[in-house]
Amino acid sequence: MNHDQNHQKxxxxxxxxxxxxxxxxxxxxxWAADPRVTRFxxxxxxxxxxxxxAYITTHILPHPWxxxxxxxxxxxxxxxxxxxxxxxRHRASIGYRLAYDYWGKGIATEALKxxxxxxxxxxxxxxxxxxxxxxxxxxxxxxxxxAGFKEEGILRKYVRLKGETRDxxxxxxxxxxx
Amino acid sequence: MDEEVTLRPCNLADVDDLYEYASDxxxxxxxxxxxxxxxxxxxxxxxxxMIPHPWMRxxxxxxxxxxxxxxxxxxxADRCRAELGYVLASQYWGKGIATKAVKxxxxxxxxDLKDLERVEALVDVxxxxxxxxxxxSGFTKDGVLRRFWINKGTVRDMILYSFxxxxxxx
Numbered sequence: 001m002n003h004d005q006n007h008q009k010x011x012x013x014x015x016x017x018x019x020x021x022x023x024x025x026x027x028x029x030x031w032a033a034d035p036r037v038t039r040f041x042x043x044x045x046x047x048x049x050x051x052x053x054a055y056i057t058t059h060i061l062p063h064p065w066x067x068x069x070x071x072x073x074x075x076x077x078x079x080x081x082x083x084x085x086x087x088x089r090h091r092a093s094i095g096y097r098l099a100y101d102y103w104g105k106g107i108a109t110e111a112l113k114x115x116x117x118x119x120x121x122x123x124x125x126x127x128x129x130x131x132x133x134x135x136x137x138x139x140x141x142x143x144x145x146x147a148g149f150k151e152e153g154i155l156r157k158y159v160r161l162k163g164e165t166r167d168x169x170x171x172x173x174x175x176x177x178x
Numbered sequence: 179m180d181e182e183v184t185l186r187p188c189n190l191a192d193v194d195d196l197y198e199y200a201s202d203x204x205x206x207x208x209x210x211x212x213x214x215x216x217x218x219x220x221x222x223x224x225x226x227x228m229i230p231h232p233w234m235r236x237x238x239x240x241x242x243x244x245x246x247x248x249x250x251x252x253x254x255a256d257r258c259r260a261e262l263g264y265v266l267a268s269q270y271w272g273k274g275i276a277t278k279a280v281k282x283x284x285x286x287x288x289x290d291l292k293d294l295e296r297v298e299a300l301v302d303v304x305x306x307x308x309x310x311x312x313x314x315s316g317f318t319k320d321g322v323l324r325r326f327w328i329n330k331g332t333v334r335d336m337i338l339y340s341f342x343x344x345x346x347x348x
Contacts, residue, residue, distance in 0.1 A: 087328050127325045127333055128324065153322070154320060155321075156318075156342050157258055157259065159258065160257065172325075
């Protein structure tokens with residue numbers, strides 16, 4: 001036994017990204033039905049797997065870039081890239097969600113790093129990736145910073161979230177930094 | 179000078195006056211639209227966009243239209259915010275007219291647009307004239323959004339300014 005193991009930070013498990021399939025609905029519920037995860041999302045937690053299945057079918061499967069964050073091929077979260085509308089195809093925003101039991105292990109940061117690489121390699125003309133995090137969500141802000149995003153400013157009263165107007169922190173990652 | 183700047187809704191009879199700046203390269207340089215080359219195109223834009231717009235005003239100087247100003251809300255969860263845009267004939271730049279128009283707008287827009295809590299404006303990092311207009315009107319600089327916006331084929335850094343409903347009018 002290695003005595004040093006007690007003093008080392010737990011290593012981030014190996015994670016992979018892949019497309020979703022309909023059979024991932026139970027895994028999907030492990031984060032999408034959890035109010036701790038949906039706290040900073042616009043949606044309320046899912047209670048009915050049928051609703052989750054409908055969301056996977058109508059939103060995730062046809063999405064231009066939506067991936068399951070997997071450990072041993074089992075989804076523990078998701079990450080997606082949304083290109084900006086209209087003329088600004090050089091710009092895209094990233095969103096991610098992770099099952100609560102997998103927080104604090106560096107998984108989201110690792111998924112973000114893989115996604116940044118995929119985004120700049122796969123999306124033509126992409127120059128800017130951006131993400132916003134609630135001012136009261138320091139965990140997500142840390143994920144973005146650790147993945148190399150730069151904070152650009154605080155956007156006051158930026159978005160309505162569950163009946164409240166929230167201040168958000170804007171982050172970006174440029175192709176020149178890749 | 180203050181009393182000489184007024185805002186009013188647009189009507190189609192304004193086309194001749196608006197065409198004066200819409201056909202000016204100096205004015206369109208910072209905007210996404212290309213300089214207008216005929217009044218029919220401008221009339222079409224006025225009919226389809228300016229007149230039905232949720233918040234659009236013509237800026238008048240001594241009663242004559244010399245520009246326009248608009249506040250365009252987002253939808254859904256983003257309906258608490260809206261984007262400010264304004265344009266002014268170049269011969270009227272540097273007189274404080276745009277600043278007065280923005281101040282007049284901020285006095286009423288939060289009452290006019292339901293759910294609105296944040297007005298934001300994006301300004302090119304090199305558009306110093308427009309930056310001054312917003313700073314003098316009480317807007318706060320939120321930050322620089324790098325490589326944010328494509329204008330006429332070039333990717334630009336933009337400064338994001340905001341004015342929220344609880345900010346003081348200046």
